[in-house]
Amino acid sequence: MALVNLESVWKSYKKGRDRVEVLNDISFRVNSREFVALMGPSGSGKTTMLNLIGGLDRPTSGVVTVNDVVLNSLSSGKLARWRSESIGFVFQFYNLLPVFSARQNVELPLLLTKLSRKQRKKNAALALDIVGLSDRARHTPARLSGGQQQRVAIARAIVADPKILVCDEPTGDLDRSTATEILRLLQILNQEHDKTIIMVTHDPKAAEYAKRTMLLDKGKLVSSLLQSEVGAEVET
Amino acid sequence: MTTFGFLIKSMFRRKLLVTLSMLSLTTAFLLFILLRSVAVLFSGDFASVSDVHMQTASKYAIILLLPHRYGEEIAAVEGVRAITFASWFGGVFKEGDDSAMTFAVDPSTYFEVHENYQISSEHLDAFLELRTAAVAPEAIMERYDLEVGQKVPVTSSIFPNINGEPWTFDLVGTYSSENEVEADYLPFLFHYEYLKEATGVSDVGWYTFTIEDPEKASEIAHIIDSKFENTADATKTMTESEAMKNWMSQIGDIGLMMNGIIGAVFFTMLLLTANTMIHSYRQRIPDLAVLKTLGFSNNKVAGFMLFESLLFCTTSAAVGIGIATLALNGIGPFLPTGFVLAVTGPTLIWGTSIALGLGLVIGLVPAISANRLVIVNALHTK
DSSP states (O other): OEEEEEEEEEEEEEETTEEEEEEEEEEEEEETTOEEEEEOSTTSSHHHHHHHHTTSSOOSEEEEEETTEEGGGSOHHHHHHHHHHHEEEEOTTOOOOTTSOHHHHHHGGGGGSOOOHHHHHHHHHHHHHHTTOGGGTTOOGGGSOHHHHHHHHHHHHHTTOOSEEEEESTTTTSOHHHHHHHHHHHHHHHHHSOOEEEEEOSOHHHHTTSSEEEEEETTEEEEEEEHHHHHHHHHO | OOHHHHHHHHHTTTHHHHHHHHHHHHHHHHHHHHHHHHHHHHHTTTSOOOTTEEEEEESSOTTSOBOTTHHHHHHTSTTEEEEEEEEEOOEEOSTTSOOBOEEEEOHHHHHHHOTTEEOOHHHHHHHHHOTTEEEEEHHHHHHTTOOTTSEEEEEESSSOOTTSSOEEEEEEEEEEESSTTGGGGOOEEEEHHHHHHHHOOOOBSEEEEEESOGGGHHHHHHHHHHHTTTSTTOEEEEEHHHHHHHHHHTTOOHHHHHHHHHHHHHHHHHHHHHHHHHHHHHHTHHHHHHHHHHTOOHHHHHHHHHHHHHHHHHHHHHHHHHHHHHHHHHHGGGSOTTOOOOOOHHHHHHHHHHHHHHHHHHHHHHHHHHHHOOHHHHTTOO
């Protein structure tokens, strides 16, 4: 069953007097519990597509439906609330708030819920436990390594228990071994915690952790292949 | 973590900068309270004086005396109920100290006209009986550690004692006022007759009288001043509240000067604080974008900025007002009698309003900007 559905989506930006087409008539579906890698060269529209799925941006035309909600029709207030309930975000540069501890950063999305202070604290601790950082709960981002910061960001993304995680180059700033740890963590979240993951990456090695890889080029969807098909294509 | 805790921690993300900015604003509010208190003192609005009471003094200066016979002529004017008089003595109770308010009065009529003053019949009788008797208000009793029954030596540069020694009064009682604020401005009173006999001066400083109808105050003032218009001792008659303001205004338009300084201080603070807030906002654009990404709405993020600005200003104001109140209480005993610097209700309301206004003004631009922040652009701002 399709959890994410894009139908004839166009996205263009104004740049001075010109209009720049970023996405051209994109249509695709992502099923529940899928782990999808979005690949393509720089400027191909990967991050823009991720922003549309995450409700951070709106399409110029076309329909974006996520979990049966048509995002185009939501007001900015409702879209914000929808984001808080339905989506977890993981960025390349972690985007943690520097003055807050790991636990407080993870707890942030819960300030929008009706949970008690005690419950918020408990949930944040649980999320940190899932990513293996219970012992760093009191540390501020400056006292954590890049990999640890990304784990905190993942904990923040899952703390409100969203169905979907959108990850924009989550390993782009990490060395190979740390990147592998993060990708394994995402895989565990996908396989054991039923999270649907859409990940933008430049790295073919990172894309191997996904079940399906979609290739974008110049704003168009070029291919959408299962992991086994990607291997076969590489061989041929 | 609570939302309030989150806001406080966000506000102090750059502790030194924010603390120093708050200290600047605290100083501005401290200055505001101190200067406003001085302005209030000189505006005369603090004095609880009734328009039923009128005062006739020299037209040219309050220090010039008026003939004693004027009393009878003023009393004869229709509408005048009771009349008394007083002379400024300028008594110094302690060597090296400033003069305290000391009046030579007619005890038999003084408390009749000033019906809001409270004196026991026992003390009033003692005051009436003894020519060297004096009564003092609580403020002066406390300040100079006086006790009823003691002899009080007082010097005066206006009326020096002929023998070169201090004047000596027998303190026979105390008196007070129904009005608490006025209680701090009450003078030390002694017999006019004692002064007259010792110095030969038969003129008086001013006349105070009550009238039957406050609405006829202007008419009565005109009648009295007309009587003495073409004499060497022309008069100026006013209600007591007008007289108080008139006396204060002879010192200069202190209120205007103080308000000018306050205005300059706050204008500077507005620019400095607005600069701090905008700088703080710009540094936090990526953080605000993260909050929006996590689901905090545009209005909520804008509200955070506005709340922070209001918290910044009101906290600074509260600390400034608190220190100013303590400072005014501390310097109170060192001021001349009759001069009371206090944080009045209107000054507090002004201070609070300025703090809220300042918070809104300097928070508005960051709040609007935060509201309009486009997440996808702001996330990658560094």
